[in-house]
Amino acid sequence: MKPASSLQKRLGLGLTLGMTLLWLGATVGAWVVVQHELNEVFDSALEETAQRILPLAVLEIGNRDEPRQARHIAPLKVRKEYLTYLVRGAKGEILMQSHDADPSIFNPLPVEGFTTTSRYRLYGASALREGVFIEMAEPLAHRREAAQEALFALLLPILALIPISLLGTWLFVHVSLRSVRAYRRAIETRGVGDLSPIKVDRLPAEIDPLAEAVNHLMERLRKALEAERSFTANSAHELRTPLAATLAHIQRLRREAPEGPLQVRAAKIETSLQALTRLSEKLMQLAKAEGGGLLSEAPQDLVPVLAHVVDECNHAAGQRVHVVLPAARSVLSAIDPDAFAILVRNLIENAMKHGAPDRPIEVSLSSQALLRVVNAGPVVPEPILRRLTERFVRGESGAQGSGLGLAIALTIAQGVNATIALVSPATGKQDGFEVIVQFVLGR
Template sequence: MSLFSRATGPSMTRRLILSLTFAMTFLWLLAVGLGLVVMEEELAEIFDGTLQDTAERLVPLVVDDLEHRGMAGGPSDSAQSAAPQQLQTASSSGDHEYLIYQVRDPSGRVLIRSHDAPEQAFETPLKAGFWKDPTYQFYTATSEDRKIFVQVADAFENREEAVREGAIALFLPLILLIPVSGMMIWLVVRRAVKPVSELRREIETKDGGNMEPIDASILPRELQPIAVSVNLLMMRLRTALDAEREFTSNSAHELRTPIAGALAQTQMLIAELTDSSSRHRASQIEASLTRLSHLAEKLLQLSRAEAGIGIADKPADLGRILEMVLTDFWRGMAKPSRLIFHRAPGAKLTGPFSEDAFAIVLRNLIENALVHGRQEEPVEVFLEDGGPVRIVNAAPAMTEAEIASIRRRFSRGKTEAAGSGLGLSIVERLLGQMNGHLVLLSPASGRDDGFEARIVLS
């Protein structure tokens, strides 16, 4: 089990993908917007140029037509009335005209007009060059004698329609390009940060049971210093853990020996004493030494649990460990029949768990069941194939608050039995390292009373 908690903060990959996608979208929209501004200016120049060319090309045609009709020295009323009707009929095709024009004399009277041009004269000065009103852009061209004025008009709505269609042509591809580009950015970013994810997974697997160095040579140059630093840290941590475990092992031997010696001497003294008061005091010393021996054992187990002995990287047969622990209890019990083992046919319990840690867990739970359960009723241990290990003893039912209380370190609940209140703390600490947890039930499963400790290993 990894000692590193899984990160719950924002994802760097997600933030990078979203940032790049939003930045790309913003830049594309900005580019299209600037393109539209430039396109609008260019279209205005093109339309103005077309307007000017059309007016200037119409001037010689109109003058020539008027001369052929005998209007070289000035148009007559009959010619003026005939020419517009003839030209208007010739220019009518039933289609919408983008450009309209009027031919006017120096007095402003309309001589000729296009099909869609109004009958009234444009409100445009008779002056060569561009002019505009809210609806039209005009260009006025004159003949050499300045007696004929040709005014061509282009509606602004034609220009707006051209800009609008150009904008649609530019924006429509973005509807497809933005999601496609987002997908491409996602693929590129995921590929680019893949070494970071692999390094993260490698670091997550490093704990007290797996301290193999990370191969920095396969990582990108930017990540190699991180891997080297992690390897150095793990080397120092491995050295510290080895020293701590060696100290714990030596301390166990050093503490057990003098306590066992003092206890043996006290028991010999009790056997030699004849005075009842002296024997009573010696018995109190024996009881105190026994409690001290038990407390020292629990403290040493707790120290080993804190050192991380529950972590292992090799599979172990925990069913065999369970049988060995039960055999040790049976050998030391006055009534071995009180401890009953139920093993389902073919039941196995294996996994990458520490055998030593599992044995400590079993010893503490079985010992608690024997000490705190009703003495006249049995303690049952159940093992099912791949399932949890259940230890059930007879006892009055407990409330949830009482169960929560006995989980706390040095808390012993409502009992007069001897103990240190450390057993469940040691069990939960070791099971946490073994990627498991402890379930406490009262009443026990399928009963109205009793207490059940369930070891669940995933």
């Protein structure tokens, strides 16, 4: 799945790119206009220069002893000339030329008006009834150089404005999306079971209806979950008394019944009632795990709670559980002690039911609030391992159970912001099953 991109990034880059393209388009349009105006100015200068030189050239030629003899006009300073000229007769003979003029760049015969070659822009004019012609030449490279300098003068400010506009756009979008980021943080920081409405002021008009819809959806979901938990808890609670009474009657019936089929049927009924009683207890634990109240007001020490639960399990299972406690003898976490006891008891019961009966169960708690419960047994296949935390899902061991133990442990872990992982084979072993729970350390 392609990761989602940041709205701030998309808006910042999009707006900056759009403004840059608009600026470049405007710059190109301005450059075209400037280039056209430059050509008009250069043509005007070429024409005016020819009109001013031509009378002087005619006067100078008329005062010569030999008017038809070509003559170079010496410059006051030797420098590169952008404008060169030829003064010629009607047949093309050269009467006068600038010192740097190259006759090969001009037309073979004088031509009045503007003409353009591959390298020069030419202008011709005549005097004395078209007996004397002047042609001015200007290199096109000179005009291109002027146009390039004008283009650079237009582009340089844009190159400086691009990073400034990017920074300004980024800051503006960052400030504008401040309420959206606050809304995102409010969603990210709340716990799994927190379905209360999210209140964030001054959301954009495009986001505010979405936030309202999310709040309505969360309210409906909260009511549905509360109804489900209430039904589960009430049902389990109401079943406890009749189940206990029925179980007592069945046990008395077993003692009073003679040996035979009635005794066998009574034993089966007793087993079913005991399983139903355990299921009722699991449902009450699940309702407590989903109903909140999993965090205590102050950090609690997990070590004595773990030791007490292990002692209870060993009393019922014949010292099968081996526990390793941290050397510090004190591990603080914000989880409620009752919730922690329910989680540990479910993990140990799961290990007893599905682990090898002749192998011990290893329970350890580190000083970093890392709980591990390990039991021996066959390796659990990966497809089944991924689904074991779902409700009413059991492994392939064939042991009797409700399929709620790991689901209750996962619900409690999520409610206290702990992480839970199922591993098979167990860490450092060839077989077995391991549950690892990392709690948040208290301060």
